[in-house]
Amino acid sequence: MNLRPHHFILWGLFIAGMFLMPELVGKGTLRTMIFACYLAMFAISWDILSGRTGYISFGHPFLIGIGAYTTGILTRRYGFPVEASIPIAVLVTMAGGLIVLLPALRIKGSYFALVTLAVMELMYQLVPVVRPDLTGGTRGISRLPALTRGAENGYYLAVGLMLAVALMAWLLMRTRVGTALWAIGMNEESVRGSGLSTTRLKSFAFLVSAGVAGMAGAFYAHYLGTITPRAFFDINVLFQIIVAVLIGGAGTIVGPIIGAFFMVFLLEWLRPYLPGQERFFVYGLIALVIYMYQPRGIMAIVEGAWTRLRGARS
Amino acid sequence: MMQIIIQGMLLSGLYALIAMGFMLIFSIGRTLNLAYGAYIMVGGYIYFWLSQQLGMPKIVGFGGAVAVGALMGLLKHRLIVKPLKGDPVAVEISTLILAVIMQSAMVLAFGDASKILLPLIPGVVTVAGAQVTYNILAATIMSWVIILALYAFVRGTHTGRAMQAVSMDEKGAAISGVDPDRINMITWAISGGLGAAGGVFFASYTQLSPSMWVAPVIISVAIVIVGGIGSIIGTLIVAHIIGFLEITVVAVLAPELRGVFTMVLIIGVLIMRPQGLFGREEH
Numbered sequence: 001m002n003l004r005p006h007h008f009i010l011w012g013l014f015i016a017g018m019f020l021m022p023e024l025v026g027k028g029t030l031r032t033m034i035f036a037c038y039l040a041m042f043a044i045s046w047d048i049l050s051g052r053t054g055y056i057s058f059g060h061p062f063l064i065g066i067g068a069y070t071t072g073i074l075t076r077r078y079g080f081p082v083e084a085s086i087p088i089a090v091l092v093t094m095a096g097g098l099i100v101l102l103p104a105l106r107i108k109g110s111y112f113a114l115v116t117l118a119v120m121e122l123m124y125q126l127v128p129v130v131r132p133d134l135t136g137g138t139r140g141i142s143r144l145p146a147l148t149r150g151a152e153n154g155y156y157l158a159v160g161l162m163l164a165v166a167l168m169a170w171l172l173m174r175t176r177v178g179t180a181l182w183a184i185g186m187n188e189e190s191v192r193g194s195g196l197s198t199t200r201l202k203s204f205a206f207l208v209s210a211g212v213a214g215m216a217g218a219f220y221a222h223y224l225g226t227i228t229p230r231a232f233f234d235i236n237v238l239f240q241i242i243v244a245v246l247i248g249g250a251g252t253i254v255g256p257i258i259g260a261f262f263m264v265f266l267l268e269w270l271r272p273y274l275p276g277q278e279r280f281f282v283y284g285l286i287a288l289v290i291y292m293y294q295p296r297g298i299m300a301i302v303e304g305a306w307t308r309l310r311g312a313r314s
Numbered sequence: 315m316m317q318i319i320i321q322g323m324l325l326s327g328l329y330a331l332i333a334m335g336f337m338l339i340f341s342i343g344r345t346l347n348l349a350y351g352a353y354i355m356v357g358g359y360i361y362f363w364l365s366q367q368l369g370m371p372k373i374v375g376f377g378g379a380v381a382v383g384a385l386m387g388l389l390k391h392r393l394i395v396k397p398l399k400g401d402p403v404a405v406e407i408s409t410l411i412l413a414v415i416m417q418s419a420m421v422l423a424f425g426d427a428s429k430i431l432l433p434l435i436p437g438v439v440t441v442a443g444a445q446v447t448y449n450i451l452a453a454t455i456m457s458w459v460i461i462l463a464l465y466a467f468v469r470g471t472h473t474g475r476a477m478q479a480v481s482m483d484e485k486g487a488a489i490s491g492v493d494p495d496r497i498n499m500i501t502w503a504i505s506g507g508l509g510a511a512g513g514v515f516f517a518s519y520t521q522l523s524p525s526m527w528v529a530p531v532i533i534s535v536a537i538v539i540v541g542g543i544g545s546i547i548g549t550l551i552v553a554h555i556i557g558f559l560e561i562t563v564v565a566v567l568a569p570e571l572r573g574v575f576t577m578v579l580i581i582g583v584l585i586m587r588p589q590g591l592f593g594r595e596e597h
Binding site: 054056058100103104107110113114119121122125126129235239274276280285287288291292295 | 345346394397398401402403404406407408410411412413414415417418419421422426524525528529532535536539568570571573574577578580581584585
């Protein structure tokens, strides 16, 4: 991707707009946006691994859940301060993800997806049963220490984190490693043929992805204040993450962010009409139609429309 | 002991049936059809709706469930799998989206709370000291009848053999005068019907809820992969391994650990021996 001045201008406007938001909208909208920011981080994390390399992970809720539970257990059961528990949560997520999923990188395609899905389901069944004194069983852990007070500060924290994660992902993708990850998604054999260790590359992508997921999960847990197995190790969480990436545009930085905001706000608008899980019916249909029409997401649709518009003018 | 053996046989028959329908699709396209879970769930709900809410005879409810399942399989193939042809990732993801759509559709239509299905056939019989409900006995017997019929169909009829041919090599099958498109459609329809039938039994074995599909789908995928793709016998054997494993865990250790060992087994086998225990080598 060539950088043009207008890219920087657009990003500048976007960031300024994000930080001005608390002046413009109410507390309720702000809370929705906080959720969207966290979802965007999960989505970026998924995209680093799956959007680039084509290894579809159905196990991201598992990583996010590890991050959330680690910090939850450390702060609530062992009295760790948040400053220590969140970095530990990130490390634990990376280690846990590596132990469980590194062997899974040997297998491909549907098998990889299935192993990650099975790991998520395993966690869902294990967490309530093993050491319920630590995990709180099916009722989870509540009253996690809050990091910020009030919706505005929570919002600034979430936006700041999201932008940091996006910047990190962007920088990573501009390196040779980023290019190699792309190449794996296109043709893994030829990457190996050019003398690169695909296992090492994939493990690296996985580690970064797990680190981001763990961090986002830990902060999200402190924002929510309560964590339960159903809120993390669930197929609907997985669905939200993957759909956010896909309708935004996989393999881009802005895509997952757009997708996450689109998704969260659409769900919010649907809330008055359909209160519960039914919203996913409308949402899923929209997602499916967008995906079938343009698998590369809203980004590609907008780009296509823009090119056509310019073509028509000249 | 007797209890474990009998319960294990019963559960395994059920798993074998559910896995069978999944196996048909997986052996053709190698696609992880997560929407298969939707057939299971929708089958259970259609049966519930027809036989318990509308009060129709049970056999009508069952037939309706199978018909709707088959129709869903057909539509899925026509509207989603065919347009996305050649892209397994896209199919996988679209099936995940579809599964969630169907799940929320069921919430929309029937509500979030789980429902108890009335037994297919009421009553209890004692076999060798073990209590067995007629319901689960009937489900198992019907599962076996369906499995044997399927086996006879795949092995004995022209269409069945064509299905096998397409699953081994689509181009080769086309050259020998088989229309892969037609065979694909038949396979998707049969798979949908089997899923819905399995769903009715499974729902009557456990309970009916919008999220009931995740565990059976993982189990059936695993049975198929562990058993070896395209091997009906392998599928049967592994269904019994997993069925007995679950029953033993429930009886000996603790009911909450039921799914844990299954998942560990699946993950272990997939990582160590991705081609499965009885399957042909994949490239």
